Amino acid sequence: MTSSSSTASPNGGARAGGARVELDGVGVRYPNAPFPAVDGVDLTIESGTFAVLLGPSGCGKSTLLRTINRLVEPTTGTIRIDGGEIRQRDATDLRRGIGYVIQAVGLFPHYTVAQNVSVVPRLLGWERERVERRVDELLRMIRLDPARYRDRKPRELSGGEAQRVGVARALAAEPRVLLMDEPFAAVDAIVRASLQDEIARVHRELGTTIVFVTHDVDEALRLADRIVVMNAGHVVQTGSPTEVLERPADAFVRDLVGVDAETRRLALERPLIER
Amino acid sequence: MSADFIAHLGAHVVLAGAALLVAAAIGIPLAGGAVDRPLPRGVLLALAGGFRVVPSLAVLTLTIPFLGLGFAPALLALVVLALPPILVNTDVALRSVPNATLEAARGMGMTERQVGTRVRWPLALPVVAVGVRTATVEVIASATLAAFIGGGGLGDYIVSGLQTGNFPELLLGAASVAVLAILADAALGVTQRRLALSLSPTSG
Structure with a gap:
């Protein structure tokens, strides 16, 4: 039941901003669980790729994502980032080098926007001046006016603004890998679309390797260089959005993308905004 | 205000304050240490629930064989009384922090201590402050009973008022305890709202 797959960056070759992530026979079995949450996943995500883990809830995609920053320790297999085995590294040290975005609740409610964004730089002991500069730079990058937003608390932000702050926070220390766990699930469709444009633009500008978890097929098609379809702990197909739409590997993938496959394929042919 | 009244008021405040400090110093770290360990947590919360149903006067009287009369047994009894709300609220407070927030903190590379x-x-x-506030009101009111075991405080007026049928004296004791409890509650209420507000500004 092992799925073997390899994804390549569409631009070919490594871009400066992203790390190569390799998963080798990765399995996760929670104590007392009848089935493994993740079972024997082999997956290579090339440097700078926007990879989307797509599947229904409970398929193991989120667990798989969390093995990459060691929030979940695999029971089998190994994971390498830029060739280095992550198990050999100190977990907190590793995590400071990997961006992590979850739904809006992940912002610290007792911190201001600036304090939230600068968590990792401050953990890394950056000079105060460098931290301040970086905060302003990041807020401008996500198109929030630093003068207006720096000192706000998360409660004073809209859902979309909070999520953009979450992205800025994850990118603060210039990570070479960015993990995003259903980051836009809690916002409405219009805001979600603009957040998707935003993250696509950031990815284009920075070339960070992104691993993005979603159960939303349209979101996956819209953002991914490579889609990794998962079901019941296994990777069932890996490919470009077009490949997944045109040649679904099995009945499961066909059902997942199938209902509107033709419309979706046509939508892909039309270039997205700025893409 | 007579010197006698001020002395009694002072004794009352010292007794109640000391009991709260001791209870907070024991209860908050204890609940914090147990919150993520199911077995100790279960035992602790069961004890807290048990202490809660024991009448204050019984606790006061039960300490006499061990500590005799006076300040020490009164203090112990009041600490026992103050512990349950502090333990329970600290536990609830720590568990009410969303798991996702803690995961985000870990995911960004905070050590467990930093989290x-x-x-x-x-x-x-x-929410911890709510527990201390509840305990404060209970302890100020119950410190009155300390007078029965020679613990002093404003309860002296009530005890002697009862014994001699001196209604104004009894009223003086009862009313001043009530006023003291209300004032302490209001003061802590303000502090607690400030704390909550600093976490979740509603305007701006």
Whole structure:
């Protein structure tokens, strides 16, 4: 039941901003669980790729994502980032080098926007001046006016603004890998679309390797260089959005993308905004 | 105000204050240490529930064989009384911090200690404060009973008022305890609202 797959960056070759992530026979079995949450996943995500883990809830995609920053320790297999085995590294040290975005609740409610964004730089002991500069730079990058937003608390932000702050926070220390766990699930469709444009633009500008978890097929098609379809702990197909739409590997993938496959394929042919 | 009244008021405040300090110093770390360990947590909360149903006067009287009369047994009894709300609220406070927030903190590379000191405890603080506030009112009111075992305080007026049928004296004791409890509650209420407000501004 092992799925073997390899994804390549569409631009070919490594871009400066992203790390190569390799998963080798990765399995996760929670104590007392009848089935493994993740079972024997082999997956290579090339440097700078926007990879989307797509599947229904409970398929193991989120667990798989969390093995990459060691929030979940695999029971089998190994994971390498830029060739280095992550198990050999100190977990907190590793995590400071990997961006992590979850739904809006992940912002610290007792911190201001600036304090939230600068968590990792401050953990890394950056000079105060460098931290301040970086905060302003990041807020401008996500198109929030630093003068207006720096000192706000998360409660004073809209859902979309909070999520953009979450992205800025994850990118603060210039990570070479960015993990995003259903980051836009809690916002409405219009805001979600603009957040998707935003993250696509950031990815284009920075070339960070992104691993993005979603159960939303349209979101996956819209953002991914490579889609990794998962079901019941296994990777069932890996490919470009077009490949997944045109040649679904099995009945499961066909059902997942199938209902509107033709419309979706046509939508892909039309270039997205700025893409 | 007579010197006698001020002395009694002072004794009352000292007794109640000392009991609260001791209870907070024991209860908050204890609940904090147990919150993520199911077995100790279960035992602790069961004890807290048990202490809660024991009448204050019984606790006061039960300490006499061990500590005799006076300040010490009164203090012990009041600490026992103050512990349950502090334990329970600290536990609830720490558990009410969303798991996702803690995961985000870990995911960004905070050590477990940093997750505690920078995220979990600061977010729990307003609810911990509710526990201390509840305990404060209970302890100020119950410190009155300390007079029965020679613990002093404003309860002396009530005890002697009862014994001699001196209604104004009894009223003086009862009313001043009530006023003291209300004032302490209001003061802590303000502090607690400030704490909560600093976490979740509603305007701006």
